Amino acid sequence: MSLIQTVQDLNLWLDNNGRHGKTVGFVPTMGYLHEGHLSLIRKAKEDNDIVVVSIFVNPTQFAPGEDFKEYPRNLERDYELSCEAGADMVFHPEVSEVYPSGATTAVEVTGSLTKTLCGLSRPTHFKGVTTVVTILLNMVRPDQVYFGQKDAQQALIIKKMIRDLWMPVKMIICPIVREEDGLAMSSRNVYLNAEERKQALNLYKSLQEGEKLVEEGVIAASKIVQAVRMYLERAPLAVIDYVELLDANTLEAVAEVYDDVLLAIAVKFGKTRLIDNKILKSKEERTCF
Amino acid sequence: MSLIQTVQDLNLWLDNNGRHGKTVGFVPTMGYLHEGHLSLIRKAKEDNDIVVVSIFVNPTQFAPGEDFKEYPRNLERDYELSCEAGADMVFHPEVSEVYPSGATTAVEVTGSLTKTLCGLSRPTHFKGVTTVVTILLNMVRPDQVYFGQKDAQQALIIKKMIRDLWMPVKMIICPIVREEDGLAMSSRNVYLNAEERKQALNLYKSLQEGEKLVEEGVIAASKIVQAVRMYLERAPLAVIDYVELLDANTLEAVAEVYDDVLLAIAVKFGKTRLIDNKILKSKEERTCF
Numbered sequence: 001m002s003l004i005q006t007v008q009d010l011n012l013w014l015d016n017n018g019r020h021g022k023t024v025g026f027v028p029t030m031g032y033l034h035e036g037h038l039s040l041i042r043k044a045k046e047d048n049d050i051v052v053v054s055i056f057v058n059p060t061q062f063a064p065g066e067d068f069k070e071y072p073r074n075l076e077r078d079y080e081l082s083c084e085a086g087a088d089m090v091f092h093p094e095v096s097e098v099y100p101s102g103a104t105t106a107v108e109v110t111g112s113l114t115k116t117l118c119g120l121s122r123p124t125h126f127k128g129v130t131t132v133v134t135i136l137l138n139m140v141r142p143d144q145v146y147f148g149q150k151d152a153q154q155a156l157i158i159k160k161m162i163r164d165l166w167m168p169v170k171m172i173i174c175p176i177v178r179e180e181d182g183l184a185m186s187s188r189n190v191y192l193n194a195e196e197r198k199q200a201l202n203l204y205k206s207l208q209e210g211e212k213l214v215e216e217g218v219i220a221a222s223k224i225v226q227a228v229r230m231y232l233e234r235a236p237l238a239v240i241d242y243v244e245l246l247d248a249n250t251l252e253a254v255a256e257v258y259d260d261v262l263l264a265i266a267v268k269f270g271k272t273r274l275i276d277n278k279i280l281k282s283k284e285e286r287t288c289f
Numbered sequence: 290m291s292l293i294q295t296v297q298d299l300n301l302w303l304d305n306n307g308r309h310g311k312t313v314g315f316v317p318t319m320g321y322l323h324e325g326h327l328s329l330i331r332k333a334k335e336d337n338d339i340v341v342v343s344i345f346v347n348p349t350q351f352a353p354g355e356d357f358k359e360y361p362r363n364l365e366r367d368y369e370l371s372c373e374a375g376a377d378m379v380f381h382p383e384v385s386e387v388y389p390s391g392a393t394t395a396v397e398v399t400g401s402l403t404k405t406l407c408g409l410s411r412p413t414h415f416k417g418v419t420t421v422v423t424i425l426l427n428m429v430r431p432d433q434v435y436f437g438q439k440d441a442q443q444a445l446i447i448k449k450m451i452r453d454l455w456m457p458v459k460m461i462i463c464p465i466v467r468e469e470d471g472l473a474m475s476s477r478n479v480y481l482n483a484e485e486r487k488q489a490l491n492l493y494k495s496l497q498e499g500e501k502l503v504e505e506g507v508i509a510a511s512k513i514v515q516a517v518r519m520y521l522e523r524a525p526l527a528v529i530d531y532v533e534l535l536d537a538n539t540l541e542a543v544a545e546v547y548d549d550v551l552l553a554i555a556v557k558f559g560k561t562r563l564i565d566n567k568i569l570k571s572k573e574e575r576t577c578f
Contacts, residue, residue: 007455020309098455104400105419105453111393130394131454138455164394165420166296166387166427 002089003079007139010091014050017088019141022049026142026169027087028133031055032072036177036185038085040146043174045086052140053082054091056098061128067271072190091140098135107134109157109164112252117153117264118275121241129154130161137169145169150176150184152262152277156251176276178204184276191272199235200274203267206231206243207278210263214280219256221245224263232267241266241273248279290372292379296428299380303339306377308430311338315431315458316376317422320344321361325466325474327374329435332463334375341429342371343380345387350417356560361479380429387424396423398446398453401541406442406553407564410530418443419450426458434458439465439473441551441566445540465565467493473565485558488524492556495520495532496567499552503569508545510534513552521556530555530562537568 004010014024025048027040033055044051055078062068075092082090107130108114114126137145147155155173162171177185182204183197192200206228213224228243246253248260257280264277293299303313314337316329322344333340344367351357364381371379396419397403403415426434436444444462451460466474471493472486481489495517502513517532535542537549546569553566 100452102400103453104402105396105398105450107394107396107423107454109394111391113393134396135455138457141457161394163389164392165396166424168427168430 001079001083001087004089004091005093006097007093010089010139013089014052014140017050019050023144024048024140024142025051026054026137026140026145027051028054028056028136028145028147029078030057030071030187031078032074032187032190033078033081034177034185034187034189036148036150038081039177040148040174041082041085041087043172044144044146047144047172048142050089051087052089052091052142053087054093054136054140055082056091056093056132056136058098058128058132059095060099060131061125063122063124066122067188067191072187093139098132106131107161107165109161112250113153113157113160116246116251116253117242117244118266119153121266126154126157130157133158134161134165134167137167142169144172146172146174148176149173149277149279150186151275152248152264153251156249182208184274186274188272188274192269196237196269196272199237200267200269202232202235202238203265203274203276206265207263207276210245211278211280214257219258221253221255221257221261224257228263228265232265237269239268241268245280290368290377290379292368292381294381294383295386296382299378299428302378303429306339308339312433313337313429313431314340315426315429315434316340316342317425317434317436318342318344318367319346319360319476320367321363321476321479322367322370323466323474323476323478325437325439327370328466329437329463330371330374330376332461333433333435336433336461337431339378340376341378341380341431342376343382343425343429344371345380345382345421345425347387347417347421348384349388349420350414352411352413355411356477356480361476382428387421395420396450396454398450401539402442402446402449405535405540405542406531406533407555408442410555415443415446419446422447423450423454423456426456431458433461435461435463437465438462438566438568439475440564441537441553442540445538471497473563475563477561477563480561481558485526485561488526489556489558489563491521491524491527492554492563492565495554496552496565499534500567500569503546508547510542510544510546510550513546517552517554521554526558528557530557534569 025044057071108127209231210224210228243265246262248262259281261280266275314333346360397416498520499513499517532554535551537551548570550569555564
């Protein structure tokens with residue numbers, strides 16, 4: 001497998017490894033890979049001839065004071081894990097390669113999708129995400145690109161960007177991967193101390209609580225949100241950022257549960273901000289869509 | 290030659306006409322073609338195996354009150370002229386095809402390039418331009434794309450967008466094509482009545498006046514701008530929007546002439562707004578770059 005740092009080498013590699021006539025699957029990541037990322041790489045390998053994984057901690061999606069500098073990094077381990085999961089190439093560009101000096105072009109999705117949830121507490125975040133994803137897609141030019149449902153809002157925004165701008169790529173969104181006890185996999189989980197890690201389990205449990213209510217026939221969004229909040233508040237270290245029940249496609253607020261609604265939460269433990277979500281629907285389980 | 294209206298048919302046509310292994314040149318236009326456009330098509334044909342011309346009057350680059358509705362259109366004539374000039378396919382999508390219902394994604398270049406010249410009197414214009422060019426490039430996926438130096442600011446902004454976002458296309462900027470008497474070709478020239486058409490010649494003549502001063506050794510930007518303004522004011526119907534001398538790459542204001550500076554003007558005759566420009570440099574003539 002290859003480790004590549006420049007766009008020039010990336011193009012050379014793709015040409016030499018037969019970009020034409022083969023399908024390319026692409027998994028963009030910020031590294032510090034966990035089972036969630038690896039599930040994307042494995043799915044990409046199932047679907048495509050060639051799999052490219054990018055590892056790039058994107059500065060433009062962090063606001064001043066956020067954890068850009070502290071964000072965990074381990075290139076050697078990421079390279080090995082990517083390889084084991086089926087990647088054919090790891091692309092690890094410098095910041096100066098992705099954003100050459102003087103770069104001032106941005107791609108932005110506006111409207112309901114970006115105005116809610118993480119868009120409220122991180123107002124510049126998604127503009128950074130859509131810009132870097134555009135750049136990486138232009139560099140790699142894959143047939144299919146893979147994202148996780150864990151970042152539900154990010155996935156919807158990127159899906160909309162791809163559709164609005166007619167980007168020539170198919171997007172695949174894969175299910176959340178969880179630790180054995182239910183905590184959603186996240187590179188930021190390493191920030192948690194033992195007590196926070198224990199209490200963080202309430203994120204998943206609170207989502208299950210919401211789901212249980214729906215299964216019992218509760219449809220009022222306010223009641224479900226209240227129950228989830230109460231469950232989260234059982235964890236003394238948890239500081240709730242949001243608990244929202246929204247239309248799963250538009251992210252507009254809903255008053256009552258219907259197919260499909262998204263129950264989304266963000267909670268801080270000290271400086272560590274964790275997110276999780278669940279699609280609530282009455283009948284079938286949600287799978288890779 | 291083919292006339293195509295949907296992205297699905299566009300892809301089918303490109304696949305059937307051997308996208309792979311052939312080079313595709315693309316000339317995006319708003320139609321009502323003149324010799325300026327045709328020079329781009331001919332250059333594209335020289336450089337590429339396949340030439341695609343798009344004809345799309347893009348609503349998002351017109352502000353309310355501008356001439357979107359009145360913008361001249363003549364598809365049949367455009368189709369024939371494109372064909373004669375060497376185009377292999379004319380792509381003429383509906384507005385609803387380019388911007389499906391609910392599209393809210395934009396591509397924007399910020400900074401000095403967009404803040405000056407036409408960016409001042411048309412503050413939403415270039416965001417519309419960069420967004421539609423991104424969409425059209427994603428649809429056609431050409432190897433090379435052709436623009437005219439007539440819209441100097443547009444060309445610089447698109448060049449920057451392509452570079453900043455690592456778009457996989459090479460941009461070619463071709464020289465201004467003029468009527469025999471010197472008036473720069475523009476689809477909007479048809480708006481001019483006989484007297485306005487006569488006085489509009491002062492645009493080109495005023496640029497020549499500026500160039501003459503530089504050749505005579507004048508380097509103070511203020512003096513050159515003043516001389517150009519005075520020449521333009523000889524035309525009683527002319528209402529000057531701007532006369533500016535700027536760095537030809539960054540569009541930042543300059544105090545003195547050096548290689549390369551851009552002398553750019555915009556003038557209104559009644560409701561018709563015309564632009565023209567000249568690169569001032571001491572030694573060589575500017576050609577296709």
